Amino acid sequence: MTLKLRWHKLTHWEYWPLWAIYYPLFPIWVFFSIKARSFFFFNAANPKMKNGGMAMESKNEIYDMIPEAHIPKTILIEKDTPASEITKRINANGIAYPFIVKPDIGMKAFGVDKIHNREELQDYIDRTPQDYLIQEFIPYANEVGIFYVRMPNEDRGKITGIVAKEFLSVIGDGKSTILQLIKQTPRSHMHLRTLSKKFGNQLNAVLEKNKEFILVPFGSHTRGAKFIDKTNKNNAHLERLIDAICIQMPEFYYGRLDVLYTDFEELSEGKNFKIIEINGAGGEATHIYDPKHSLFFAWKEITRHWNYLCKISMLNHKRGFPYLSFNDGRTMLKQNGVLEEELKLV
Structure with a gap:
C-alpha cells in the first residue's frame, strides 16, 4: 500500500480496525456488564437467535424466522x-x-x-x-441498513438508524482503463489486490464515458461500500412496515435489517424490496460510518445502542432467558476469531 493510501486510512477513522474504534469504549461495556451482572448479557437480547445474534449464528436459521415473502x-x-x-x-x-x-x-x-x-x-x-x-x-439497485429496537414489554418498536449503501464502483471517462479508474480514488484503490484477483485482465478494458462498472455488488463496508447516513428519511410508514415484519419474528428485539429496494418511497409503502440479511446483537448501527461523521459521533451512537441492548437483555433475563456464561462467551469469541481468519481466505 502506498504512503498516500496509508495516510488516508490514518486520517479517516472509518477505515480504522474495529479494535481502534471499540477499545476506548471498553469501560462503557464494563459499566453495562455490571448493570446486567453479566459480561455476555447480549445473549438474552434475541432469545431465539444463537448467542443473541452476536456471533457464530446460522444465517439459515435466521432466514427461517423472517416472513418468507420478504426474503430471497x-x-x-x-x-x-x-x-x-x-x-x-x-x-x-x-x-x-x-x-x-x-x-x-x-x-x-x-x-x-x-x-x-x-x-x-x-x-x-x-x-x-x-x-x-x-x-x-435480487436485481434491485439500492441497499439500505435499518436498525430496529423494541423493548420486550412494549407492543411497538422503532427505527434508530438508517444507512444507505453505495456499492464500490467506478465511472468511465472514455479514456481510462478500469484499473486506472480504481487507482483514482482511495476507497477503491485500497481493494486493488482483491479486485485484480477477481477481474484479472478485465481491468485493462477502457470504460465508456459515464458508464458505471460495479466492482463489488454488496453493501459491505469491509468490501468498499460507502455508507451514507439517511436516518432523517425515517417516516411513519417505514417504521410501521419494519415493525410489522420484526414483530412476526419470534423474540426478536434488537438488530439491523439489510434491505435491497428500488425506490425509497416504494420501500416505505412496502413495495419492491427484499430483506437480504438480519444481524442481531452483533449488528452495528452502520450509519456511524458516513464520512461526514466524527469519531465522537460514532462513540455516542455505539453507546446509545449498547444502552438499548443492555435494557432489552435485562428485561428478557427477568422473563427467564439466560445470559451466556463467561466460559461459553469466551469460547464463542475464540471460535469467531478462527472463523474470521478462515473466511478472509475464501
Missing part, C-alpha cells in the same frame, strides 16, 4: 456437496444464474460472492471452508 429464495448447502447435486437443488427451487453464495455462519461479507456459471460455482465449492447458502440474486 435461499437454500442451505452442506460443504463438499457435488456441483451436480447443487444444480438439481437450485433448479428445483427456481434459482438461476447469477446467484449469491454466502457462508451460513459468517461476518463482514467475507466469503460472499456472485456466481455466474458452473465454473465459478465449482471454484467456490473448492475454497469454502464450511456450509453455505445459495440465494437468488
Whole structure:
C-alpha cells in the first residue's frame, strides 16, 4: 500500500480496525456488564437467535424466522456437496444464474460472492471452508441498513438508524482503463489486490464515458461500500412496515435489517424490496460510518445502542432467558476469531 493510501486510512477513522474504534469504549461495556451482572448479557437480547445474534449464528436459521415473502429464495448447502447435486437443488427451487453464495455462519461479507456459471460455482465449492447458502440474486439497485429496537414489554418498536449503501464502483471517462479508474480514488484503490484477483485482465478494458462498472455488488463496508447516513428519511410508514415484519419474528428485539429496494418511497409503502440479511446483537448501527461523521459521533451512537441492548437483555433475563456464561462467551469469541481468519481466505 502506498504512503498516500496509508495516510488516508490514518486520517479517516472509518477505515480504522474495529479494535481502534471499540477499545476506548471498553469501560462503557464494563459499566453495562455490571448493570446486567453479566459480561455476555447480549445473549438474552434475541432469545431465539444463537448467542443473541452476536456471533457464530446460522444465517439459515435466521432466514427461517423472517416472513418468507420478504426474503430471497435461499437454500442451505452442506460443504463438499457435488456441483451436480447443487444444480438439481437450485433448479428445483427456481434459482438461476447469477446467484449469491454466502457462508451460513459468517461476518463482514467475507466469503460472499456472485456466481455466474458452473465454473465459478465449482471454484467456490473448492475454497469454502464450511456450509453455505445459495440465494437468488435480487436485481434491485439500492441497499439500505435499518436498525430496529423494541423493548420486550412494549407492543411497538422503532427505527434508530438508517444507512444507505453505495456499492464500490467506478465511472468511465472514455479514456481510462478500469484499473486506472480504481487507482483514482482511495476507497477503491485500497481493494486493488482483491479486485485484480477477481477481474484479472478485465481491468485493462477502457470504460465508456459515464458508464458505471460495479466492482463489488454488496453493501459491505469491509468490501468498499460507502455508507451514507439517511436516518432523517425515517417516516411513519417505514417504521410501521419494519415493525410489522420484526414483530412476526419470534423474540426478536434488537438488530439491523439489510434491505435491497428500488425506490425509497416504494420501500416505505412496502413495495419492491427484499430483506437480504438480519444481524442481531452483533449488528452495528452502520450509519456511524458516513464520512461526514466524527469519531465522537460514532462513540455516542455505539453507546446509545449498547444502552438499548443492555435494557432489552435485562428485561428478557427477568422473563427467564439466560445470559451466556463467561466460559461459553469466551469460547464463542475464540471460535469467531478462527472463523474470521478462515473466511478472509475464501
